Amino acid sequence: MRHADMSEHKGELLAKFKRVETQMRTLQKLVEADADYGKIATSLAQSRRILDKAYHELFGGVIRRAVADPKKNWELLKDEAELIAEALARFG
Helix, strand or coil: CCHHHHHHHHHHHHHHHHHHHHHHHHHHHHHHCCCCHHHHHHHHHHHHHHHHHHHHHHHHHHHHHHHHCCCCCHHHHHHHHHHHHHHHHHHC
């Protein structure tokens, strides 16, 4: 994703990352306090959901950028789609 494309979603991504940061602090406190495993697991699952949403939004932006240009030729679009698919398979 180019810098200009990222700027549209930067605030949303940063907000999600800050929420995860808060969740991580909460997780640390729960572990330090020998909290119930259920509470720890719930907090960890919430963190994962937030990160997953950020990940999907990031790739959604990549996909939108890839198909947004009506002048883009199909071969280039195919190449970009392949890169997206590889990244999703590797990291998704």
